[in-house]
Amino acid sequence: MKITPEYRKKYNEKVRPALIKELGYVNEMEIPQIVKVSLNRRVGEAVTDKKLVDKAVEELEVITGQKAVPTYARKSISNFKLREGMPIGAKVTLRGDMMWEFVERFISIVLPRVRDFKGISDKGFDGRGNFSMGILESIVFPEINLDKVGKITGLDVTIVTTAKTDKEAYHLLKEIGFPFKNQND
Numbered sequence: 001m002k003i004t005p006e007y008r009k010k011y012n013e014k015v016r017p018a019l020i021k022e023l024g025y026v027n028e029m030e031i032p033q034i035v036k037v038s039l040n041r042r043v044g045e046a047v048t049d050k051k052l053v054d055k056a057v058e059e060l061e062v063i064t065g066q067k068a069v070p071t072y073a074r075k076s077i078s079n080f081k082l083r084e085g086m087p088i089g090a091k092v093t094l095r096g097d098m099m100w101e102f103v104e105r106f107i108s109i110v111l112p113r114v115r116d117f118k119g120i121s122d123k124g125f126d127g128r129g130n131f132s133m134g135i136l137e138s139i140v141f142p143e144i145n146l147d148k149v150g151k152i153t154g155l156d157v158t159i160v161t162t163a164k165t166d167k168e169a170y171h172l173l174k175e176i177g178f179p180f181k182n183q184n185d
Contacts, residue, residue: 005100032163056090068092119181129163
């Protein structure tokens with residue numbers, strides 16, 4: 001028996017009808033949905049210490065429960081002592097049930113643990129319906145063991161949707177439960 005994540009149920013039962021009512025969609029296929037969530041961590045000090053990339057990959061795997069991969073430099077930049085092909089970060093992409101479980105944990109557990117959290121800024125939209133935000137301290141994730149953390153680093157979270165405009169994406173994420181600062185729209 002397969003268990004459906006709570007936020008996927010919430011999306012199907014509450015968010016979709018609310019978006020139809022709010023934005024006046026006629027066709028079911030017009031309703032925006034979340035396609036994937038990407039987590040990315042840049043490790044600037046990896047130029048001098050290659051083991052930092054392995055730690056970044058490990059932490060992303062612990063946070064998401066899915067295999068992460070290292071990212072490599074595409075160009076050489078002499079001022080940063082960076083050579084093409086050097087490992088400089090880590091990334092992981094979540095889809096399906098893993099994505100919905102991450103969204104649920106992110107909204108209900110991680111964001112409330114962020115220090116001085118007053119809501120998500122709505123300035124992270126890219127003009128095509130996708131939303132990105134940065135987390136300054138990855139230790140807000142409950143899966144991270146504080147004893148094993150050498151240096152506190154952050155990560156970027158990108159939510160890719162099928163929305164055509166930022167307004168549609170904003171309404172989608174707001175209905176799902178993302179706590180935006182300006183909730184008066």
